[in-house]
Amino acid sequence: MPGAGEFEIIARYFAPLSRGAPLAFGLTDDAAMLLPRKGRGLVMTADAIVAGVHFLPDDPPDLIARKLLRVNLSDLAAKGATPRGYLLTAAFPQDVAPGWIAAFARGLRTDQKRFGIVLLGGDTVATPGPASFSVTMIGEVPGRRMLRRSGARAGDLVCVSGTIGDGGFGLAELGHAHEGLAAAQRRFLIDRYRLPRPRTTLGPLLRNVAGAALDVSDGLVQDLGHIARQSGTRLTIEAGAVPLSPAGRAIVRADPSALGRALTAGDDYEIAFTVTKARLGALKATAHRAGVPVSVIGRVERGAGVRVLGAGGEVIEAGPGGFDHFAR
Ligand code: ADP
């Protein structure tokens, strides 16, 4: 970004967002510090979004900013971590309007407050290409107790928070309207796509009950495949047990093949995890405490991969699964 522009952007729009972090020094130094609390391990994750890929250039800037924070918060939640702060690398098109940056910063502020995080630092550049943003989110767990993808064992139950498919249906809804949906259901789905609800209250509580856990963002079946692989197990899922929202159920009722899309589309930002049968009672209490519904959707078995079973116990092909940036 040419000369003063960059420093003015940092001072005007980003420095105020670091106010709750004295060791970010008002973004006036080369770097910030973060003191881990005693006995805590830091958990770090990064996610980038690019105009034309993850958002549309004319999407509302505050929603882009909030989604950017939330997709990262979702990763931390799935690891059982409590978020503390983040670094932001912003590449703005050369001709970005100050009002756009201001609205983007407002979105950051809104969700900083909601989720109790602060801006610690980052980088600001101009790009001849589309806008892109990367957030590195930092959280904490006691000791080394980050939830891993590798903790599933044969005999465990497979669970998922919230509902599956809404983000994918919301994205589809932006292209073409699903038949027979009420206007409120349309709004609900599009809102789920634009503004994920990371399970930040549930995540840390899962440390005491879950074996394996991961963030469901690229499609349930594909993401469960990561748990299967890292744990050296097979996951068998009952399609009928996968929780759908009322809007999702209406879509599947009108078009049963939409269930496959729910199981493989991305943008859920729920937590999939495993528990031993003995801990199912404790899990129910945990879900209640977090105020987040949790459903048992299948079981962990010996073997490899993910199987999806239909109502009659038959194996169903969930369809080409999941989102992969490099797939062609
Ligand atoms: P340098 O050129 O030495 O890397 P910068 O001028 O890029 O330093 O950054 C100065 C300070 O502003 C640093 O503390 C950096 O972390 C912070 N900063 C720069 N851009 C951002 C941003 N987009 N969000 C948050 N902090 C930023």
Ligand code: MG
């Ligand atoms: Mg820099």
